[in-house]
Amino acid sequence: MTSARNIIATLSPLLACLGLLAVWQVVALWLDTESFPTAWHALQTVPQILGDPEQLLNILDSIRRMVIGFSLAVLISIPLGLAMGRSARVSAFFNPLLMMIYPVPKAALMPIIMLWLGVGDASKTLVIFLGVSLPVIYHSFQGAKAVEEKMLWSGAAMGLNGLQRMLRIVLPAALPEILTGCRTGLVLALITMVTSEMIARQSGAGNILFNAMDMAQYDTVFAMIIIIGALGIVLDAAFDKLRWRLVKWAEPHQEILLGAS
């Protein structure tokens, strides 16, 4: 019974992908225009791109920036969010700042950042950093705020000092919420990664994609979309697995919706 369910659970994403590709194939054949290659063509181009050392290096460049931007953002945002959640003063200080940054699409800051930091890694990593930071700060903040006071009191009665309570009670208690923020952040990292490379075209997956677009190499365009999409799916699935391992003790709660930025 459960094993049958498991098989369905693992197969259904695969089936969804196949279904999507099938629809794509049919629509592309039916439209029959140059700017919309068939799924089959696009898929065939994927190994060509990944097999080309120059292209592959470009893609790895993107991933490196994404990993660095994401990691830095998480390392800074979690402590900041937790501090904001537990201290009205810290929260009062940072809240207006975050409120101002929040609605601005991070890619829109790209031109200014490029002016300061150039078109290299620094600008793009910074944009990814900004994109990831906000959801992680927000969720860490919410998580820390929701920590039951009596839990902290219990810790205090056992002799935990303020810092210990932060690290050993607030952090684990808020972890489910923090990881929800990180998961949203991961998707946003991918999005900002591509958009930043679209604006500062110099290297990266976005660079390949938009250059191919300019040169009307539509097979490559769609192959890149497949590659980036697959990267997103794999990262998200891997992260969700990690999250589940870390917080299997938590009450099951709402699946997250992807926040756009």
Add this chain to the structure above:
Amino acid sequence: MRDKVRKLSSPSERRSTGGRMQVPLRPEIDTGTGATSDERARAMIEIDRVSKRFETSGRKSHLALADINLTVNDGAFVSILGPSGCGKSTLLYIVGGFVAPSEGVARMKGAAITGPGPDRGPVFQEFALFPWKTVLGNVMYGLRQQGVKRTEAEAQSLRLIEMVGLKGFEHFYPKELSGGMKQRVAIARTLAYRPSVLLMDEPFGALDAHTRTRLQNDLLNIWERDRKTVLFVTHSVEEAVFLSDKVVVMTRAPGRIKEIVDIDLSRPRVRAELLLDSRYQKYVVDIERMIDDGRDDAEHP
């Protein structure tokens, strides 16, 4: 003497109960001047003219506790009874050092309480277990914090878990337990680090009658063995009389101490004998009447 009683209850309250009070009344009032050095030495906790006012949303503030004076002797078992919202939990939090009084001072062994510490172990009404720790992890937490070695902490904790009847559930997470089971974990977690004062806020509230009786007996055994000082909040008059040396009856909000009743029943107490004991029955009836009187006062001022 008159001076001492003044703090205890308002004149109208005294009139309604004072006339036919047959239970021995010995209000323990320590105004800071009257106590002899002998009484001082035995006092574990002194609550000295404590009031607590909460700033609530809206402009009005709420007086939760008004002028509480109470001395709890070393090794005494003291229960607090009173209507919901009268400030019982708040009083425990003040002794625990989690909440600061608005006026007055609470002392532990003569020193003013300024914050929480492992000498006072709270069992909260809301359990407040650590959800990311298993039953064993929760119970071990305090011992590990005090530097007890893992194997030793584990052995002690397993014994406590067995005592509260949760053998077999050591590796369950709190979300996998029922309310009553969580409550028992909370009790074990606090007992584990051996505080000299237990602050128990309706610790048996969520338990079925059978488990409740069993844990009452276990608590009495532990208490008779270790002679911890216990401050115990409950809504059950029987439970209070059965367990306590002294029962504190509070008035409805703002919470004041209405009566302090000494329970003069020999120990060790055996439930089956006590239930048939007319003195026990009388305590229960008298205290129930005191609580009812409070209700009449509110309805016919």
